[in-house]
Amino acid sequence: MNAHIDESTVAGLKWLVISGERTAAFSLLGEYTLEAITSVQNELPEREGLKSFTRSGVGHRILTDVSAATEQTYPHYAEELRALASGAGLDYRDLLLANLRGDIGVDDGTGCTDLAWRGSRSFVAHNEDGAPALNGHFMFLTLRIDGDMPVTVQWYPGFLPANTIAATGAGLVWGINHIQVTTPIAAPGRHFVARALQQCTDFDHALDYLRTHPSAGGFAYTIGDTTTGRVAIVESAAGRVAARELAPESAFEWHTNHLRFIPDPPDLAPAGTATANLGQREESLGRGKTLDTLDPVLEPNVNWFKRILCGAPVPDGVHRTAAGSDPLQTLCTTVTNLTDKTISINSACGSSTTLRLEDFTHGRS
CATH class of the missing domain: 3.60.60.10 (Penicillin V Acylase; Chain A)
Known part of the structure; x- marks a missing residue:
């Protein structure tokens, strides 16, 4: 696989540094953090409400429109999420819904x-x-993706x-x-x-x-x-x-x-x-x-x-x-x-x- 992960800690938090080709890197990241992704997704308090709201009616229409606009405008980054899901053996649509939870009109708390x-x-x-x-489960993540400028972010797995x-x-x-x-x-x-x-x-x-x-x-x-x-x-x-x-x-x-x-x-x-x-x-x-x-x-x-x-x-x-x-x-x-x-x-x-x-x-x- 044309990707590599290094792990360390900073201020008591896990710090992952991943390098390589985009799809390979995110697939490896999904495999490497499967347990954390699963835990974070299971802890989302709005998870079941999101699924219920988007199953039919206006919620389904909003999700369909936003998903289509996302994948058409940002295919590279949709592919990152798809590779992350694939590496973790999870359903891409489930991760996409979680990532769009603040884009479909469902209350999402406050913070930051x-x-x-x-x-x-x-x-x-x-x-x-x-x-x-x-x-x-919250951690730091550095992305050194081939062809991109490097970036370090705080990351919630999934x-x-x-x-x-x-x-x-x-x-x-x-x-x-x-x-x-x-x-x-x-x-x-x-x-x-x-x-x-x-x-x-x-x-x-x-x-x-x-x-x-x-x-x-x-x-x-x-x-x-x-x-x-x-x-x-x-x-x-x-x-x-x-x-x-x-x-x-x-x-x-x-x-x-x-x-x-x-x-x-x-x-x-x-x-x-x-x-x-x-x-x-x-x-x-x-x-x-x-x-x-x-x-x-x-x-x-x-x-x-x-x-x-x-x-x-x-x-x-x-x-x-x-x-x-x-x-x-x-x-x-x-x-x-x-x-x-x-x-x-x-x-x-x-x-x-x-x-x-x-x-x-x-x-x-």
Whole structure:
């Protein structure tokens, strides 16, 4: 097989580095992580609801339209998922449905927070929030696919490696927040749009790409550039896009799981509609309220971001502990210093480390 996997750990989390031809690499990855893929898929709380919703009626129509748009627009990345499923001996359509769960209008919870700063130094910081049952399966994955720029991502086995953080060979780093779109459009799935974003060659290319490549569901991207120090937040949801670049003089911005910049946002349910998304939106707004009180008058450092992201829960920070009615916990916190070109990683187990961003991107521990 024309592919190879190396395994190590970083900050207490598994780190896989896979090299080789695209199809062979993803097939090997599926075989190598079969147990983790099965566990993650079995732990998806919305799994049975997704299957029921898409079996017939409007759900089936949406899934058919989004699947067709995905496979037509992004055949290479659909083939990656197909190879992953084949290597693991699993049904491709089951993995595709899981990957499109945020693109068909089904409530998908809330999770993840991003912070951004641009001043004499620039930072992008990300909390990856997920179900406690995923702790132990969640990992880092470096892709060194023949013909592609290298990229390192946080990865949930069974998903296209695209929906968390990414650091690319072009010197770009971003975090992603889930946006619950109530009425998706017939467009490719957001994971596939985000996967293709990883091959953009510079900051402007990345912003232009998101403006011109719609997704059925929604993501908010907090993107930083190590070459220029530029930072922007881009909301992309159901064909609507809004980008806000931070001013070069001491600018702070944040994003959680609700749209902030798109007028008449498509993450709001129609008036009078009963939906679980209302409660999820309130949770996201609560984190936003905490972040709105922050005033980093002085230039922040890595420890300032860590204190907010993993030092305390709302109202003193946005760390999540799956306590009380909150179903999620913060699985990992990453703070990227775009100026120094380093990334600090803190895992839920309490381990931490700092790496040169170039080493992290290329899979060198």
